[in-house]
Amino acid sequence: MGIVVMKFGGTSVADADKIRAAARRAVQAKRRGYQVVMVVSAMGDTTDRLEELAAQVHPNPPRREYDQLVTTGEQVTISLMAMALDAMGCPAISFTADQIGMVTDDVHSKAKIKRIDAQRIRRELAAGKIVIVAGFQGVTEEGAVTTLGRGGSNVTLVAIAAGLGADVCENYTDVDGIYTADPRIVPNARKIARISYDEMLELASLGATVLHNRAVEFAKKYDVPIHVRSSLHNRKGTMIVAETEEMERIVVSGAALKKQLARVTLSRVPDRPGVAASIFYALAAGNIVVDDIIQTQTSPTVAAVSFTVDLPDLSEARRVCLELCKRMKGMTATFRDDLAKVSVVGMGMRVHTGVAKRMFAALAGAGINIRNITTSEIRISCIIDRAQGPEALQLVHDAFALGRKRRAAGRKR
Numbered sequence: 001m002g003i004v005v006m007k008f009g010g011t012s013v014a015d016a017d018k019i020r021a022a023a024r025r026a027v028q029a030k031r032r033g034y035q036v037v038m039v040v041s042a043m044g045d046t047t048d049r050l051e052e053l054a055a056q057v058h059p060n061p062p063r064r065e066y067d068q069l070v071t072t073g074e075q076v077t078i079s080l081m082a083m084a085l086d087a088m089g090c091p092a093i094s095f096t097a098d099q100i101g102m103v104t105d106d107v108h109s110k111a112k113i114k115r116i117d118a119q120r121i122r123r124e125l126a127a128g129k130i131v132i133v134a135g136f137q138g139v140t141e142e143g144a145v146t147t148l149g150r151g152g153s154n155v156t157l158v159a160i161a162a163g164l165g166a167d168v169c170e171n172y173t174d175v176d177g178i179y180t181a182d183p184r185i186v187p188n189a190r191k192i193a194r195i196s197y198d199e200m201l202e203l204a205s206l207g208a209t210v211l212h213n214r215a216v217e218f219a220k221k222y223d224v225p226i227h228v229r230s231s232l233h234n235r236k237g238t239m240i241v242a243e244t245e246e247m248e249r250i251v252v253s254g255a256a257l258k259k260q261l262a263r264v265t266l267s268r269v270p271d272r273p274g275v276a277a278s279i280f281y282a283l284a285a286g287n288i289v290v291d292d293i294i295q296t297q298t299s300p301t302v303a304a305v306s307f308t309v310d311l312p313d314l315s316e317a318r319r320v321c322l323e324l325c326k327r328m329k330g331m332t333a334t335f336r337d338d339l340a341k342v343s344v345v346g347m348g349m350r351v352h353t354g355v356a357k358r359m360f361a362a363l364a365g366a367g368i369n370i371r372n373i374t375t376s377e378i379r380i381s382c383i384i385d386r387a388q389g390p391e392a393l394q395l396v397h398d399a400f401a402l403g404r405k406r407r408a409a410g411r412k413r
Helices: 016-031 046-057 063-070 072-087 118-126 152-164 197-205 213-222 245-249 275-285 311-327 355-365 386-399
Strands: 003-008 035-040 092-095 113-115 130-134 137-139 145-147 168-173 194-196 226-230 238-241 254-270 291-297 302-310 332-345 372-376 379-385
Touching: 003 016, 003 152, 016 035, 016 072, 016 130, 035 072, 035 118, 035 152, 046 063, 046 072, 063 072, 063 145, 072 092, 072 130, 092 118, 113 152, 118 130, 118 152, 130 152, 152 168, 152 213, 194 197, 194 245, 197 213, 197 238, 197 254, 197 332, 213 226, 254 275, 254 311, 254 386, 275 311, 291 372, 302 311, 311 332, 332 355, 332 386, 355 379, 355 386, 379 386
Parallel strands: 003 035, 003 168, 035 130, 092 130, 168 226, 194 238
Antiparallel strands: 137 145, 226 238, 254 302, 254 332, 291 302, 332 379, 372 379
């Protein structure tokens, strides 16, 4: 008997009717002969409301207590889902992360999964039950509750699918699949039928919010195909799979916009071995994810180092860098919090030329200034002013003809 793992995001379980609709999908899969595991998020905007409550009592809540608070949202959903299934005559059991031994490291609000006790889930599946697991959360070796970061339910989904050797891994959400760009910004964005792990990993890291980048890393490592599809209908969505030779024929598969970006620039950095290591060691100790690092020598003895961080991490990055400036005589730090990053991604970049030229020309034609450029084998990214982000995304999307074909004017239907 095969195993299917289904994940339902917050909008897909936002109220009692949607919880029942998700439960019906699980029952249908069970009737088709599958053993079924469901991973669920907190209902609707529950996590946002809990965060607002925390902010009312503490301007910067301790991360341990933040995790303790926000994970209560998933506990509500798993219980309601088990009740809905029972009302349909289907045996079910709900588990928190602690109850299935989903052990993480101790980095609160950004924890990484170390292991899962899949045997507890297997026993309940063998007993004929649908198993419902709380997404987004874990527990440390010492028993403290942790969270996996925003979008962490996707990480839970893939980790469980990998641990169980599931046949099918389905991510139900409020969109039809993965699009060539965010359709809320780019109206003519087109749904992608199949995309490689590497392309999806780049897009997820660059602002595409449908999947957490760590979920894609898990899927690639354990070769778990993910079907991203809508919870509102039964049409096929997007399959995220291993790379195929055909994928290289498509030069650019998608474009992404990271809207909330900040840049830190350290000036008069002593230009000697070990200094850069000490700077980025301190940032890592603060659990700050750093991107787009650029170092330039400004004189024979000093250099300038700049890097970007996600806007929510700027406050901690500022604290760390100002402390470093006190320790390194003469070093200064400046900060910008009004930037964005527009990117294009495609396996075909490895074998096709002219991608950078086309992208830069599209931005230049609209008077959009590029402040930094970074690349990988399958990605080109430009840092720009945040206010120009949506326009830039539409421009590069159109430059590579990624959108739906428009119906010719006057054409008969």
